[in-house]
Amino acid sequence: MVDVEELRGHLLAAGLAGAVRTTREESLRSYRLFAARDPRALIGLDPASSWGQRELIELMANRCGVSADPGHTSGHDVIDPERTLAALDAYAERLADVARRGAPVLIGTGHPHRLLDFYAVLADALSAAGCAVLTPAQGRCVDITTRFGLRTYNLAYVRGVALVRGADPERPGCETGAHTHSPLPVRTALAAAADAGGPLPELVIGDHGWVCGAGQLGFEAVALADVNDPAPFVGEAEGRVSVVVPLDDGVRADYYLPLTRYVLNRACLSQ
Known part of the structure; x- marks a missing residue:
């Protein structure tokens, strides 16, 4: 069991919150791309409102705790651990709700090297609670445009978690899954589930x-x-995403496991 004080300390010590490795330059570049409605930054979202860079900085300051000063253009970004903790509590509430109802879920990641274990533990707990952890379109090909051009990937499931792997077995780096921001894998999975007559994830x-x-x-x-x-934070602000937990998504995989334990405990799903 992980209590709030322990988790707050872990977030800061592991670089999940506080001063994070994500740079202000990276963040501002993404905000500029999103404001220009570049698909690389929208990652499947079609915003209902017009979001300029200033509005995005204000949103991210409110949701994450980054600097609200547009003149702050360099250095490392900051995530407020209190916002992370509050979002983890809300995240746990949504898991508890689907677990109580035994509702079907779909779990997928574009960050398998870092986050696979986090999601796999959730998948195990939700399955044990009676939720169907869906695996539609297993092995289906998905063509994704990357900075290297068009690449064909295969949709795979590892311990109940969806990810994409390179279709070319000779290409290294995809054995455990490829990093992607694309919405095409989830569209493929949801379309396959619908074509099969369900169930669809709740x-x-x-x-x-x-x-x-x-x-x-x-x-x-x-x-x-x-x-x-x-994009996820805009989706949350516009009501398309229920909860977004702000954190550095590029630290060591084992650093996320205390968050998993905390969420499962708050959701009464501890195994």
Whole structure:
């Protein structure tokens, strides 16, 4: 069991909150791309409102605790651990709700090297609580445009968690899954579930395009997100994403496990 004080200390010591490795330059670049409605930053979201860079900075200051000063243009960004803790509590409430109802869930990540274990533990706990952890479109090909050009990936599930792997077995780095922001994997999975006659998820759990793509299609979604990814936070502000937990999404994989234990305890799903 992890209490609030222990978790706050862990967030700061592990660099999940407080001063994080994500730089202000990275964040501002993403805000500029989002304001220009670049698909690389929208990651499946079609904003209902016009979001300029200043409005995005204000939103991210409110949701994450980054500097609200547009003149602050360099250095490391900051995440307020109190906002992370509050969002983790809200995240746990959504898990508790689907667990009480035994509702089907879909879990997917574009950050498998860092976050797979976090989500896999949630998948195990929700399955034990009677939720169907869905795995539609297993092995389906998904064509994603990357900075290297068009790449074909295969949709796979590891311990109940969806991810994409390179279709070319000779290409290294995809054995445990590829990093992607694309919403195409979740669209592929949801379309396959619908074509099969269901069930459809009552909650989509994940990050990047998994939650933005699902939320845009009207599915309830909860997310983990870094401060250089404004799309999930805009989705939350516009009512398409239920909860977004602000944290650094690029630290060591084992640093996320205390968060998993905390969430499961708050959701009364501890195993």
